Structures are given as C-alpha cells and as structure tokens.
Amino acid sequence: MPGQYRGWFNALFWASVAITEEGPFKAILGYETVKDENGREMHKSLGNAIWAKEALEKIGADPLRLTFCLHDPDKELWFGWNTPKDAITALNVLWNLGQLLIEVKQIKKNKSANLIDKWIISRLNTTIKETTQSLEKFKPHLAAKTIVSFWLDELSRGYIQFIRERLGEQDKEALSTFFEVYLNLIKLCSPMIPFITELIYQNLKEKFGLKQESIHLCEWPKYDEKMIDEKLEQEMSVMRQIIEKIMAARAEVKINVRWPLAAAEVSGIEILNNELQELIKKQCNLKKIIFKKSKEKEISVKLDTKMSDELEAEGFAREIARRVQEARKKASLRVGDKIELVLQLNKKIASLLEKFEQTDYIEQKTNAVKFEIADLKKEIKGYKNKAEDKIRDDAIVIFFNKINS
Template structure:
C-alpha cells in the first residue's frame, strides 16, 4: 500500500474499527460512508513507511511504501499497489525490494498465487473477492467510479498490465550510452535542432525491450534448458542459426526441430542436460530496421559504411535514427550515418493535417496526372521541409507560374542562340560589353550560390534563387535590355556576339541549376542545344563544376553595377510617371538627363551609351550639377527599324525612315 510522504494522515476510530487515511479526505469519506470519524492521532505519511500490513484474506504480509503519485482528490490517500500489474507500482520494486506478485496469467486467469481464486477469470473473480471482503467485514463501501483506463488500440478491450520476463538491450552496458552520445555529436543533423533533440532522448532513454510475444517475426536465437529452465544465448548456437537462416530463411526457426540449431554435443552450461526448447519470443521490429545498415551497407560492394545520409520524417528521432544508432555503436562503434535529414509532414494550404473526413487530401498521383511530375518535384523542392509542408491548388498554381517563367526564359535563350556556335562565335572576356561582363560575373555568382544550396540540401533556396534569377535578373532586366542589340544589330556584330556569348553561359548554367528538379525540362533544353557544340548526349552525363569559372567573377564590377541598377530603379519609376501622364508612350520615346555633383559625375560620365541601353531609352545625357533626374520626350524621329528616337533618322536619302546606327547594321549585313 502506498501513501504520500508529505500528506498528513490520521489514525481514526470508525465504529468498532480503526482506520488510517489522509486527513484532507476525512470530510468526503464521512459523507460517502455516512459515518463520523474520531481522530486519535495525526502524523506525516512518511512516518508510515515500512509499517507491516496483513492481507485481508490471504496469509501474506506486505509493506507501506511511499509514492509521490498518491493523490488526495479522492479515496483514502492509501493506494493499493501491485508491482506485477502496473508500471508505477513496478517502479517501487527496487527501492523496497518488493516481491513481484503477479497472480494473473497471460490469458487473464488467476494463478495458484491467488489461492482459492485460481483458475478463475479476473472479471468473475473480482465479484467473488468483493463478497469475500464483505464476509470478512473488511468492506466499507462498494461502488462504481468512472475513470480513464488504457485500452487495446486494436480490439478496444481494457488492458491488464503484467510484469513479464523480456529480453533487453542494456543501454548502459560497457558505456554504450556514452558512445552513442559521442557519435551523435559527430553526425551532421539537418536541421541542426536534431542534434539536441537526439541527445536529450538518448540521455534519458531506458533499456530497450527487444522481445515481443507474437506468433511470427524474426526469432531471438536463444534456447532454454528443458531440465533446469536456464535461458542460453550462446555464440555457437547463434552462428549455426544464422547459417540455417541463410540457407532456409528465418521461418525455419518455427518449422525445424531445436536440434538443427545446436552445435554437436551441446549441453546446458549449468546442468549439462542435452534437452532444449527454442525461445518463442520474437525481436522488436525496430531492431530489424535498426540493423538495416548491416544488411544493406555492409553486404553491398557498391555501397559504403557509414551511409552518407538517413532521411525520414522528424518523428524518427525516436524511431529509426535512434534504433539504428544503438546497434551500430554496439557492433561497429560508430554511427551508421554521416548525416541525418528530417522533414515535416504534408499538410493542406491552411496547415491542417490531411484527412479523408476533411476532404483535403491531395495525392501525388493526382498532381502528376493533372500537372505532370515536374510540378510535383518542383513543389517538393520549393518547400521548406524543416517545418510541415503545405500543399493546395493555390500553391500549385504559383508553381505553375514559376515553371512557365523558367521555361520561357530557356526558350528565349535558345531562340537567340540559334546561330551561335561557341567554338566559332564565343568572345573572350576582354571583348565583351561591360554589361555583359557584369552578367557573366553575376550569373557565375548565382551558380555558385545555388550549388552551395544543393550541397546543404536547401532545395527551397535553390528554387527561390533560380526563380529570382529568371524573373528579376533576366526577364525584367538583362534579356529586356538586350532586345535592341539582339534584334537590330548586324548578326555578326561584336555587340551581338558579346551578348550571345553571355547568353550561352547563362543557358548552360540555368539548365544545370534546374536539372535535379525540373529534370525533363532540363533534358529537353539540353537536346535542343546539343547540336551546336560537342556535348554529352544527356545533361546527366555532365558535371556541375564544368561550368564554374572563377575568372568570370569580378566583384568590383558587380559593386559598380549594383549602383547602376539602383539608379535604374529610380529612373524607371520616373519614366513610368511620364508614361502615366502621357508625355511619352513607350520608354524609347524618352530621353534621360542625369545631373550629378562632381564625384558621382566622374563615376557616370562615360556611361551614357551603357545607361541608354540599361534604361531602354533613346538617349541619356550626363551633366555636372545638382543631383537631378529628368525624363523628357526624346528629340528626333522614330527609326522604323529599331524604334529609337534619333536625330540622324533619314541621314541617307534612300532610307528616309532609318537611323544612322541601323544603316550601318544593314550595310554590314549586306557585306
């Protein structure tokens, strides 16, 4: 019987009996029993420790023990405990050296331990026990109460706890726990919070119960002596068993006689008997998953130990990751993995768990059928898996826009490289226009960043980077400003080749950046591109690092262009305003006058032609003075070929609608 060490208890007279109960429970007990108690003595619960008690009808002595779990909400404050039938109760066994009495067998029938109730089902016997107590005048009250109680998850029947003999892996055996904790520190956890989570779990985990009482599974290769009941786990028996399993499968444990697993002349180490029976327990299935590194990595010559990565949902810290670490540390003294990546679970657009009753389930097959596997892969890659991952048709539609943006960018690049053969046309770095050199440098910086994201499994950052590259850097800037050079300059002009040389690099890099995610699109683009140069027949036969050229990077130039691009933002806003007030139509109808004080003036003064291209206007003038940006209607006439407004349109009488620049381009083309 357990009492709380710090509650006040009393010895009281109840009619002709003496009772001990928690002081706080006197009023409620008096009311329930409709009696009045006379308190004789008061003391703390801990004073009752080790008081000996007599069983009400069996010849058995028991102890009063202390338990922090005793409550004073109801009852008497004195709780009957049964170490053979309850977890909390069992935890007191060691402290008080209690005998584990377990009078109920695995069928729910009382054993000989219950003496006159032996052989009876516990439900029917319970009623008889009540009668017995009443008869002996020990029963003060019998009534039913409602309380929570564990039930079988499968058949919903109430559970009876029984303390049974099991096989355990002792986590503190020969410093195993310490070894595992050390290995946890060496593993790379992605996200990094996995490290502390795993450590905290292993620090407090109990021994691992390895045995299960099921009809079928992977058997525990132990035998029992028929004569002295000794349980034997013998290395030779295990070796022989593993040989038999290799030949005939692990089911042979259940079909073959025990002799098949015994080495010649094997006898019980304790009593020398030669009669044995097989262990009937099977192994916890987690032990099998935990030992998978042995079966998979250590037997396949194409694989190596430890694994580069174990990848699972974040619930597996308690599961697979932990059950793999323990046997691996015990057997090979190392973690079975170099890194562990965990991800959240898929939830709907509002973050709710998917369920049939909510009707919010989206299956992968549905997405593939409707949008294709590229979109599904893009969704996976673009999700930040360190948290739960959302999916909804709105999210998918955004990804379809993403996909279109990338695909259209590739189409534009391919379209403008139709006549470009790198071995013939590619310009060297020093021959490039400055904006092209900047884009070359910028593209290689994007590529380096993306590769680093791939290395750290930050796929959603890859997606963000690629999308911004296509949408902001290319579509809204570089490809836009190049149109003039690509379409109006002579096909063989240095200016056009300069642009193409950089577009060529951008295309190569873009295809590679998307290849792991938009695999079919990348391969499709590669196939179109293939004929123009000596390349492998598949993008997947190329390496990422073939396109890393450190000398493309020019950080000074990138800095300079960060400034220019920020000026561009301001200028574009001004142009937009002029357009709104209908002073100009397209931006080519505008000319921009930039006025800068001395220092800025010297930075910009030679950039007029570059800025004209960058702003997509007909003219840029840079003057010294107070800082000011002016956008006004361009002077001159619109050239019918390049749509720029220029004062030299019609300079050649035979081409009255063509500007001087276009005239040169036409002449070159004719040559």
C-alpha cells in the same frame, strides 16, 4: 517529420550501430509537415487531401519539385492547388530563355570584353559558388532561391534586356556568353528540376551538337574566382536600381520608354563611370543623365519631361517601327524578310520624321527596302498586308508586301 526522427531514423541508426558498429548516415535533411493551404492537416475524411498522383498529373513533377526545393525545411508547407503557381511561372521563363537560343543559327565560343557580358559571367560564377556552398551545408532552399533569382532577375530581366539588340544582330560575343551562362544554369538546376532541364538539354544537343548524352551525365559546374568581379557586380546593382527608378518615374508621368527624354537627374548616389552612364541612357532612352550631390542616401530621380520637336520625331519613329514590326509578325514574316512599305500619316508626323531624318531609322528597324510616306487621304493599292493603328490619337495606316528574293 519530427516523428520520423524519433521513430524510423532512430531505429535505423541503432540497428546499424548494433550490427555494424557504424552509423548508417552522417546527416539527414528532413522537411516539416505538409498541410493544406489553410494550415489544416490533410485527411481523407476532411476532403482536403491532395494525392501525389493527382498533383503530378495536374501540375507536373518539376513544378512540385521546385516548390518543395524553394521551401524552408524548418517551416511547415501549406500546400494547395495554387501553391506551385510561382514555380510554374519561373519554369516558363527558364524554358523561354532556351527558345531564344534554339532560334539562333550558329554559336561559336568567343571571349567577350563587353562590360555587360563580363557582369553576367561574374554573376554566373558567384551563383555557382553560393549554390554549391548552400548544398554542402544542407540548405537546398537557399540554393534553389539563389538559382531561381539568378535566372528570373539577372538573366531574364537584366542581361537579356541589355543585349536584346545584340541578339537581333546575331552578335557573336553576346550569343557565346548567353549560351555559356544558360548551359551552366540548367546544369545547376538539373538535380532539382530534372525533367525540363533534360528536355532543354536535348534540344540544345540536337541544335548545337553537345557531347554528353544527357544533362545528368554532365559534371557539376565549377566556379572560377578569377571571373568574379565584386566591384562590377556592385556597380551593376546600383545601375539597375537607377534604371528601375527612372522607369518607375516614366510610368508615373505616363511617358512610354519609346519616347526619348532630354534628361534625368539622379541624386543619392555617387557618379557612375561613363560606360555605365551610357547603358542607363540607352536603356531608359535618355539624352543626358545628371548626377546631383545629396545628403540623402536613398536613390531618387527627377525627369525632364519637356518634349522638343526633335524628341517627338524620335518618339514617333520608334512607335511607328514597333507597329510595323507587330504587323510583320501577324503576317508571319521572319526577321530577315525584306518588305516594301507605305505609311499613311498626317502632315504633322510626316513633317517631323522628314525634318529630323527619322525615316532611315524606320527603314532599318522594319527591314524596308522600299519606303514611302503618303497622305491619309491618298488611295493605296497593290499591297497584300494592311494594318490601322493610332499613336497619341494620331491615325496611321501601314501597307506592306514581302519582297521575294
């Protein structure tokens, strides 16, 4: 690219000034040299040249475009067949987010008072603001990084995880918020990855009757300063760090999040408000969260891993519900399909579930209208679907039939 500045662009400039007395451009954004993945210049004689047509056919236009957009123009791009793999992964996540909306029957605009919804709307407006400013300053790599970070970290790993149950319940406010965020997101992405965003837009247009014929005819999103809540964004950032620490501590002691814990002690941070504490407890499956004063500035957590009978009963119920849901999926049942369910369990698990009234939870989560717990030795007949599994080395057998309405 330096050679282009000295040669082609310089020649254009002086020719334009000589003929029109005006420069042909106000600014130029150019990229450094593209080399192979080992930092060598690409040459046909070296056998390391990757031709554009071949790359487009094997990788696709949008992954290549996103790879270049994410790269700092000041630095050389070392390109090989594996270079765009992160871009491909990110695009798959973006596509899958859209598929969540396509599965929804209807979406109506609803203003939400929910804290999580307010947070993601705030983050959307902050993202629009930062992206717009980066592009105006001729820094497309910063704009691209801002957008990709938003959909990977905050929308996919953050917001969607927080609202998963609400989506399953077809919560109007959650659906409306998700749709608003996602639609503006793909508008932001469209100049960088025009093909996948157009396909996503056309799918949404067909499903929900969007007015514009193409995403490339839509206006660039505008941010609203009134919707940006910096205090909430900071609090949510801290809350997500705490959740990450707790989940890492769970992984360390090999206790899955489906098994509830009595408490987690958090130090190195000021006490969060009750609403955020409830979100942490729900996300991390805790009964209690304790904030402990500490001189240390780094967040640390300590788990209470003692498992009472009641906590164990809840854990078995969650694990069983998940196993049944997996069996339903393999049997190609839809979310709303009702079933009659029989679980063969050992006496220990059956006793815990009944003693601490966890059977209602299983019925609700599996959409079971008829539900029975049977001994492992009992012969079960008349059920089309059967699945065998183990939970903590305890055998369970699942039998179910779809109930035709």
